Amino acid sequence: MNIVVFAHPTFLDHQSMPRYANMIEKGMKERGHAVEIWTASPLFFNFPLPKSFKKWMGYIDQFVMFPMEVKKKLKKCSPNTLYVFSDHALGPWIPLVSKKKHVIHCHDFLAQQSALGEIPENNIGLSGKIYQKYIRQGYRQGSNFISISKKTQADLHHFLEKEPPFSKVVYNGLNQDFRPNNPDFIRQKLSEKLQMNLKEGYILHVGGNQFYKNRKGVIEIYTAWRKTSSHTFPLLLIGTEPTEELKELRKKSPFSNDIYFLSNINDEILREGYQGATVLLFPSLAEGFGWPIVEAMASGCPVITTNEAPMTEVGGKVAYYVNKRPNDETKVEEWATESAGILDELVKLSDTDRQNLVNQGLEHAQSFEPEKILNKIETIYKTIVENN
Numbered sequence: 001m002n003i004v005v006f007a008h009p010t011f012l013d014h015q016s017m018p019r020y021a022n023m024i025e026k027g028m029k030e031r032g033h034a035v036e037i038w039t040a041s042p043l044f045f046n047f048p049l050p051k052s053f054k055k056w057m058g059y060i061d062q063f064v065m066f067p068m069e070v071k072k073k074l075k076k077c078s079p080n081t082l083y084v085f086s087d088h089a090l091g092p093w094i095p096l097v098s099k100k101k102h103v104i105h106c107h108d109f110l111a112q113q114s115a116l117g118e119i120p121e122n123n124i125g126l127s128g129k130i131y132q133k134y135i136r137q138g139y140r141q142g143s144n145f146i147s148i149s150k151k152t153q154a155d156l157h158h159f160l161e162k163e164p165p166f167s168k169v170v171y172n173g174l175n176q177d178f179r180p181n182n183p184d185f186i187r188q189k190l191s192e193k194l195q196m197n198l199k200e201g202y203i204l205h206v207g208g209n210q211f212y213k214n215r216k217g218v219i220e221i222y223t224a225w226r227k228t229s230s231h232t233f234p235l236l237l238i239g240t241e242p243t244e245e246l247k248e249l250r251k252k253s254p255f256s257n258d259i260y261f262l263s264n265i266n267d268e269i270l271r272e273g274y275q276g277a278t279v280l281l282f283p284s285l286a287e288g289f290g291w292p293i294v295e296a297m298a299s300g301c302p303v304i305t306t307n308e309a310p311m312t313e314v315g316g317k318v319a320y321y322v323n324k325r326p327n328d329e330t331k332v333e334e335w336a337t338e339s340a341g342i343l344d345e346l347v348k349l350s351d352t353d354r355q356n357l358v359n360q361g362l363e364h365a366q367s368f369e370p371e372k373i374l375n376k377i378e379t380i381y382k383t384i385v386e387n388n
Helices: 016-030 051-074 088-096 110-115 126-139 150-160 183-194 215-228 244-252 267-276 291-298 311-315 329-347 351-368 370-387
Strands: 002-006 034-038 082-085 102-106 144-147 166-169 203-206 235-238 259-262 279-282 303-306 320-322
Touching (some): 016 370, 088 126, 102 150, 102 370, 110 126, 150 166, 203 215, 203 291, 303 329
Parallel strands (some): 235 259, 303 320
């Protein structure tokens, strides 16, 4: 096959989406296909202008200059070329090839839902609403879709207001070599690297400051758990630099000295973080998929996450579940206490029961091996090329 992958521009400083596009490129090349990545270049974006203008200059690059470039390139492409959009958020570019062989990968529709007021925890301004409408108008012209979860697929059909001609689900594959290790050895190693006492164990969270990652809820559950538990495990939050709100929440916790934000860490520390953790605490409000759930299980780390799709899809019967954090602040303390009870239940597992849970997690994680996922994607690509 001849494949063109549309990807987010690198100047937008995204991480997961370019990684996903590169995974497709590398995986399809390994399977003998000719692959190119097309994306916008930072022409206007690189002008020496104040930072407040950068976003708008980037829009010119993406939605004025790049489409002109694509129209020229299309004249040289074979009629059998498959045009792959690595993210439905690239919707404004989809009309350029909507009448050609194409497929659109869909991740999460949280921005789309927020723009329509469907997520009260996340308010979107007028310009954001207009931008999301622009994206929606684009992907609605598509015909072939691959969603990373059944939840994402359901959201896609909701926004299309119909079931498209071709719609499949292929879960994300692991994009690093996550594997288990001796927890005691790793904890000793991390204690020395990070200059903190992690030898007895620790509670881990992995995620950024996006509203749906619910880092607030992580600290609330941890604080409620420490108030009643005989254990004194610290809490490690790996991800983006904390917001002022999160810093204040940590400061108010009676256990603030045991709450650590780890930012700008390398992949090795992340992998070791999973390997040594007592449990991954991942009470997200929403996700498109939920990478850390699988990453933790593949590393031999038990998981607690939210009892809603797609977390339940990814965690299956192996994860422990808590209810979603309520939007009503008067009910948060009760929620945190109930969740802390489930955390304590997992922490107190016997060595035998814990090892059984770890083994189940390792087996479950095999379903998300990258080679299996890429094989499924390749099969879908071939079907689209042959049937269109």
